[in-house]
Amino acid sequence: MALTAVALLSGCAAPAPTPRGEVKGASTTTGELAQSDANRMATLAMRDNLASLTLLMDKLYRRNPAEWRKGGAASREQAMERARAAIEQRQPWAPLQGRRDVAALAFALAPEFTGDRVAAFTVATADMLVTAHGGKTEFFLLDSLDAQHLYNAARNVESAVWLLAQRRNAAGQPLLLADEIGPDGRNLSFEREFGKLIARLDLVAVVVTEKYRRAAISYVQGIVGGTFLQFLPVR
Numbered sequence: 001m002a003l004t005a006v007a008l009l010s011g012c013a014a015p016a017p018t019p020r021g022e023v024k025g026a027s028t029t030t031g032e033l034a035q036s037d038a039n040r041m042a043t044l045a046m047r048d049n050l051a052s053l054t055l056l057m058d059k060l061y062r063r064n065p066a067e068w069r070k071g072g073a074a075s076r077e078q079a080m081e082r083a084r085a086a087i088e089q090r091q092p093w094a095p096l097q098g099r100r101d102v103a104a105l106a107f108a109l110a111p112e113f114t115g116d117r118v119a120a121f122t123v124a125t126a127d128m129l130v131t132a133h134g135g136k137t138e139f140f141l142l143d144s145l146d147a148q149h150l151y152n153a154a155r156n157v158e159s160a161v162w163l164l165a166q167r168r169n170a171a172g173q174p175l176l177l178a179d180e181i182g183p184d185g186r187n188l189s190f191e192r193e194f195g196k197l198i199a200r201l202d203l204v205a206v207v208v209t210e211k212y213r214r215a216a217i218s219y220v221q222g223i224v225g226g227t228f229l230q231f232l233p234v235r
Contacts, residue, residue: 035140045203053122068119157194
């Protein structure tokens with residue numbers, strides 16, 4: 001009887017989990033010698049946030065294919081490459097009419113904007129993020145970050161996501177199609193990716209705040225340790 005039960009349970013065993021990738025660290029570079037742990041974390045967070053924006057741009061283009069055609073691109077891939085180049089080189093985006101940072105983001109989400117809204121939104125959001133990080137995407141020992149600016153950037157992304165979902169154009173349609181909940185299914189992948197971006201910003205903001213507080217605590221610990229935690233002679 002016991003053997004029969006074991007056999008039945010063996011036959012009902014859950015299948016092996018589907019592989020979902022693995023954690024991969026970046027290759028070590030000589031530049032890391034000039035980075036503290038906080039510098040390295042901020043650099044990796046910025047890298048991943050820009051990667052999230054690229055992923056979101058691709059997803060938005062797939063749901064809104066008319067947008068990349070507005071910019072005169074021959075394909076979705078070409079439109080994405082142009083936007084990525086502007087972000088990497090911090091070039092002004094012509095359809096934003098000279099606006100940068102939050103002004104550019106507000107214009108990209110304005111109902112009256114008639115250009116490629118996906119590219120404008122992506123470039124403006126990236127510009128706002130880089131501005132919040134002091135105009136840099138890599139951080140070293142002599143660099144400093146403003147925790148409040150990082151916190152504000154996270155709130156700006158939250159506001160942008162809300163506007164993206166709530167605002168309508170003159171025809172009463174959403175500015176851009178993104179998340180979808182309907183009888184045919186649910187697609188909340190945009191919200192999840194935006195959530196990752198916001199979470200990284202908030203975490204770096206907290207780490208930057210802790211960095212200076214912990215430095216002061218470590219200094220006090222060093223003084224106390226030097227006085228009270230010395231080994232005593234035993235002979």
